[in-house]
Amino acid sequence: MNPFEMVVAIIVVVTIGRVLQARYGVVRTKRGESFAFRDDGAAQAENERLRDELKAMKDRLAVLERLATDNNDSGARLDREIEKLRDRP
Incomplete structure (x- = not known):
């Protein structure tokens, strides 16, 4: 795997993670992450x-x-x- 493919793979993984966080309402706090529904x-x-x-x-x-x-x-x-x-x- 060349460096370009590795960067693209990392971007895809991070993007999928952010989409799932937004979908399930993960709210970031100063102490870390907590799973909570948005108000x-x-x-x-x-x-x-x-x-x-x-x-x-x-x-x-x-x-x-x-x-x-x-x-x-x-x-x-x-x-x-x-x-x-x-x-x-």
């Missing part, structure tokens, strides 16, 4: 949406648990609670 707006918006969805599901589960454990046999009350759950987004 971009899309990821934060998705996290916020998922948190809101989880909160809504927990609220619905709490209502359903209360309905399941209630000793009151009132059918009208049960219908109202179910309708409240259906009206939620």
Whole structure:
């Protein structure tokens, strides 16, 4: 292998390494490298949406648990609670 081919091979290896770092979100710190996801707006918006969805599901589960454990046999009350759950987004 002549010196020119060796330089080209080194450049190719370094380029592939940089592309993989960018792809997987490797962030360089002063102490070295750490694998971490980048904080971009899309990821934060998705996290916020998922948190809101989880909160809504927990609220619905709490209502359903209360309905399941209630000793009151009132059918009208049960219908109202179910309708409240259906009206939620």
